[in-house]
Amino acid sequence: MHTATQLAHSVQIGLGVFYLFVALMNVGFALYQCYAANNRRQGIVWSLVAGVFLVHSLAYFAGANWIISAGFRDFTTQVMGYYGGQLGPILYTTVSIILFVLFLRYRKFFTEPVVAWSILNLGLLAAGWSLTDDNFRKIITKEDNVPIVMLIFSVGFFTWLPFRRAVLNDERMANGEPPMEKEEEEKVLVWPDLVYTEMIAMIVCTFVLVIWSVLLKAPLEQPATTAKAPNPSKAPWYFLGLQEMLVYYDPWMAGVVLPTMIIIGLIAIPYIDFNQKGNGYYTFVERKFAITTFLFGFIVLWCTLIVLGTFLRGPNWNFFGPFEYWDPHKVLPLNNVNLSDYFWLPLGVTFPEGQGIGGILVREAPGIILVLLYFAALPPLLAKTIMRPFFIKMGFVRFFLLINLFQFMAALPIKMVLRWAFNLKYIIYIPEYFFNI
Amino acid sequence: MSVGDFIRNSQVWKSIFRHPAPRDRRNRVVVMLTNVFLHLHPVSVRKSGIALSYTWCMGGLTFFLFLVETVTGVLLMFYYRPTLEHAYNDILALRDVATLGVLRELHRWGAHAMVITIWLHMYRVFLTGSYKPPREFNWGVGVILLVLTLLLSFTGYLLPWDQLAIWAITVGSNMARATPLLGYEGPGAKLLKIGDVELIHSGSDARFLLLGARFVGGETLLRFYVLHCVAIPLAVAMLIAVHFWRVRKDGGISGAL
Numbered sequence: 001m002h003t004a005t006q007l008a009h010s011v012q013i014g015l016g017v018f019y020l021f022v023a024l025m026n027v028g029f030a031l032y033q034c035y036a037a038n039n040r041r042q043g044i045v046w047s048l049v050a051g052v053f054l055v056h057s058l059a060y061f062a063g064a065n066w067i068i069s070a071g072f073r074d075f076t077t078q079v080m081g082y083y084g085g086q087l088g089p090i091l092y093t094t095v096s097i098i099l100f101v102l103f104l105r106y107r108k109f110f111t112e113p114v115v116a117w118s119i120l121n122l123g124l125l126a127a128g129w130s131l132t133d134d135n136f137r138k139i140i141t142k143e144d145n146v147p148i149v150m151l152i153f154s155v156g157f158f159t160w161l162p163f164r165r166a167v168l169n170d171e172r173m174a175n176g177e178p179p180m181e182k183e184e185e186e187k188v189l190v191w192p193d194l195v196y197t198e199m200i201a202m203i204v205c206t207f208v209l210v211i212w213s214v215l216l217k218a219p220l221e222q223p224a225t226t227a228k229a230p231n232p233s234k235a236p237w238y239f240l241g242l243q244e245m246l247v248y249y250d251p252w253m254a255g256v257v258l259p260t261m262i263i264i265g266l267i268a269i270p271y272i273d274f275n276q277k278g279n280g281y282y283t284f285v286e287r288k289f290a291i292t293t294f295l296f297g298f299i300v301l302w303c304t305l306i307v308l309g310t311f312l313r314g315p316n317w318n319f320f321g322p323f324e325y326w327d328p329h330k331v332l333p334l335n336n337v338n339l340s341d342y343f344w345l346p347l348g349v350t351f352p353e354g355q356g357i358g359g360i361l362v363r364e365a366p367g368i369i370l371v372l373l374y375f376a377a378l379p380p381l382l383a384k385t386i387m388r389p390f391f392i393k394m395g396f397v398r399f400f401l402l403i404n405l406f407q408f409m410a411a412l413p414i415k416m417v418l419r420w421a422f423n424l425k426y427i428i429y430i431p432e433y434f435f436n437i
Numbered sequence: 438m439s440v441g442d443f444i445r446n447s448q449v450w451k452s453i454f455r456h457p458a459p460r461d462r463r464n465r466v467v468v469m470l471t472n473v474f475l476h477l478h479p480v481s482v483r484k485s486g487i488a489l490s491y492t493w494c495m496g497g498l499t500f501f502l503f504l505v506e507t508v509t510g511v512l513l514m515f516y517y518r519p520t521l522e523h524a525y526n527d528i529l530a531l532r533d534v535a536t537l538g539v540l541r542e543l544h545r546w547g548a549h550a551m552v553i554t555i556w557l558h559m560y561r562v563f564l565t566g567s568y569k570p571p572r573e574f575n576w577g578v579g580v581i582l583l584v585l586t587l588l589l590s591f592t593g594y595l596l597p598w599d600q601l602a603i604w605a606i607t608v609g610s611n612m613a614r615a616t617p618l619l620g621y622e623g624p625g626a627k628l629l630k631i632g633d634v635e636l637i638h639s640g641s642d643a644r645f646l647l648l649g650a651r652f653v654g655g656e657t658l659l660r661f662y663v664l665h666c667v668a669i670p671l672a673v674a675m676l677i678a679v680h681f682w683r684v685r686k687d688g689g690i691s692g693a694l
Contacts, residue, residue: 144601147549158557161490162564181491187481187691191465194478194487201494202501209505209550213542220532223525224603226652233604236594238552238587243608252623255612266580269563270573278566280692282491287566294563298556434615435624 007067007132012060015131019057022124026050029117042114049121056128067132073323080321085332088312088319089247090420096304103163104292107284111164120156133323139311143219146212148237148310155303159295165282173283181281231315231328240309241302247317248415250436261408262297269294272402274394297409336425339367360430367428371437379403477681479691486690491565495558499586500677502551506589509544510666516540517596519662521655524598548590555586571693575683578676585673592665595658606661607653613644620644 007015027050034043059066080088103110110116130136140149169179177183188194235243245254269290277286284291312319314326343366344350351363361368379400383391391399418424428437444450445458459468469480485491516535517527531541559579562568568576595606614620618629619642626637639651649656688694 144549147546147553150550151553154553154557155560158493158560161493162561165490166564181483181485184484186484188484188487189462189465189469189481190478191459191468191475193484194482195475197487197489197494198497201498205498205501205550206505209543209547210539212546213539216542216546217532218542218545219599219601220528220597221600224598224600226603226654228600229607230600230604233608235609236591236605237549238590239609242612251612251615252617252620256616256620256623263580263584266559266583267577270568270570270576273569276569279569280565280567282564283566291564298560430624433624433627434622 005065005067007065009063011132011137012063012065015128016057016061018128018131019053019060022121022128023050023053023057026053026121046117053125068129068323073133077321077324080319080324084335085319086420088321089308089416092304092308092312093416096300100296100300103159104284104295107163108167111160111167113164116160116164130322135325136322139326143216144237145310146216148307151303152307155299159299162282163284166284169281169283170285173285179281179283232313232317234309234313237306237310240313241305243317244305244309244313245412248412248419250434252434253411253437258408258411261405265297265405265409268401268405272394272398272405274398293406293409301409301412336419336423338426338429339370339424340364340429342422342424360432364428364430367426367437370427375404375407378407477685479685479689482689483691486692492690493557493561495554495561499551499554499558502547502554503673503677505547506544506551507670509540509547510670512540513544514666519596519658521598521658524596524658528597528599544593548593551586552590555583559583567688567692569693572683572687575680575687578680578683582673582676582680585669585676589665589669589673592661592669595653595661596665598658603653606657610644610647610653613647614639614642616643 026046030043030046030050033039033046056066080091083090110119127140131140139145165180169181172179234240242254242259245258248254249258273290275287275290277283278290312322314320314324315328315330318330318332320326320330340363344363351359355363382403383399387399387403390402394402415424415427418427426436428435430436438446454468455471456467457464459465466480469475469478513531516531518524528541532538562576562579591606591609595602614622616623618625619637620626621637621639621642621644623637623642626642627635629636639645645651647657647660648654649660686694
């Protein structure tokens with residue numbers, strides 16, 4: 001499907017450079033293991049890995065035509081298309097949540113430098129092979145998508161680093177020692193110790209920015225015209241998580257209410273989090289609840305949805321597998337049903353169009369009652385039962401703020417599951433007043 | 438006498454720095470106190486606080502990128518006119534004609550990088566629990582700065598006036614149409630009327646306020662240009678001042694003060 005079987009010369013050169021870079025990275029790691037960590041065996045292992053990448057590099061430079069197997073490509077596309085084309089987003093979301101939970105649960109294992117390095121290498125290898133596919137390459141290498149590739153790697157690295165330190169600190173604290181940040185309270189002068197670090201950081205940043213700017217032109221498409229909308233029309237990349245929410249909620253929720261709640265929720269964090277521990281050092285054990293919640297919001301609901309919206313949402317905002325051609329004519333069955341229909345149709349009750357508010361309220365009563373229960377009855381119920389210790393510690397205002405923010409955060413996963421499991425379109429459907437939830 | 442000593446002993450040099458080079462402990466303290474830029478820092482910090490693996494430098498880099506954006510942005514303003522007639526052609530000329538043809542690249546990639554660094558800064562501040570008392574307020578200021586950074590990037594996205602720009606802004610600003618009560622397709626907006634006169638319609642709602650018109654057009658371009666170059670940067674600069682001031686008063690990488 002629109003995929004060439006012969007790699008273009010420029011692509012081969014690009015892949016050669018890519019693998020050369022990865023090989024050099026592994027040479028560096030092998031040297032580090034050999035001489036800094038004094039671990040000969042690891043040194044040998046990573047030299048071999050570097051060799052494998054070097055072979056890839058040389059092969060592509062020499063004009064090899066190693067491309068990802070068509071069978072595998074078609075298989076992934078086919079799998080993502082199951083279940084009325086919905087298996088893609090379901091798999092994507094489920095797998096990211098499972099990985100998230102596994103990472104937190106087995107953080108000690110995952111943050112071992114050798115394990116993290118292996119995962120990085122596997123990721124780069126997968127990326128390298130995927131880049132031999134035309135459809136995948138076309139989307140990944142789009143100019144404005146480069147920041148998202150950077151985002152993936154930097155968020156990955158900056159999740160590994162603090163968790164590595166947290167694991168070490170938690171072990172120290174379990175043994176009765178202070179965290180490493182608190183061990184030396186010694187102070188140093190800002191000049192020269194900090195100002196020089198800052199200067200070096202600025203120089204490195206400038207250097208990277210200049211190289212990036214010289215190598216990659218800023219995108220410029222055809223002159224603007226309102227006559228022809230591109231398909232897909234996408235918001236700037238940092239808002240694609242919000243655009244992804246539009247699949248499940250109407251604009252007033254996805255574009256206004258939920259973003260507002262994100263901002264309010266972020267500002268409210270210091271006033272809700274009554275845990276005084278973990279100030280000024282990395283830890284997980286002392287702040288399990290806070291860190292898990294924040295990471296779920298930032299990584300699973302924000303970053304992975306941006307990646308989904310950028311790389312896997314194509315024309316008509318349909319889901320496309322990573323190797324699938326973005327076919328603008330792809331049609332997915334839309335058979336979503338409103339809750340009111342689920343409720344009233346089996347009872348044989350129908351509602352005529354154009355009725356007054358009274359009729360609408362009766363029609364939508366099941367959804368309205370559910371939403372009211374969710375927002376008004378669930379928090380006191382939780383305060384009475386399983387979250388009673390929280391309620392006592394936090395007091396009335398803090399507790400209800402926390403639970404309400406939680407409920408808004410959970411609103412997206414809940415609607416996702418309802419959509420996938422029951423094809424539910426709206427819980428409350430009042431198009432007369434644009435009030436759809 | 439070496440040239441360096443000659444310069445350092447001159448009246449001009451002494452009038453600017455007013456103290457000897459920061460080579461001994463006393464003068465390393467004095468330099469932080471007598472320089473308006475350096476005195477954003479404290480004189481001394483916790484040693485573990487400045488370890489790169491602890492602080493990541495992301496807040497500082499965000500500020501640095503803000504300065505980069507300001508400088509490249511000012512230079513770009515020399516070449517760019519925010520009108521339907523000129524905008525796109527000016528960008529073309531920037532690419533093809535202007536000397537130092539990477540100006541727009543520096544500005545655009547710097548903006549993308551700034552969005553990432555400010556997220557990572559927030560991430561680090563969260564993970565070290567640095568928002569905890571007495572620093573709750575400064576965390577809030579930081580969140581506002583983050584939102585303003587996204588708005589800066591969003592308003593700048595429209596300026597090249599190509600298909601990418603206009604449709605990204607159309608998709609983004611369509612949300613405003615659905616603002617509860619204030620958007621003409623928002624829940625409850627139809628309830629706001631006096632007699633038969635609807636107060637909220639497509640010519641008076643939140644989206645109209647944002648775009649200056651019913652659709653993304655010349656008025657929007659001007660509006661976003663002014664927001665992008667003047668209004669939001671001013672607000673950001675003010676809040677950065679507050680943010681830094683509170684870092685000094687409430688504590689930064691050295692921990693709570």
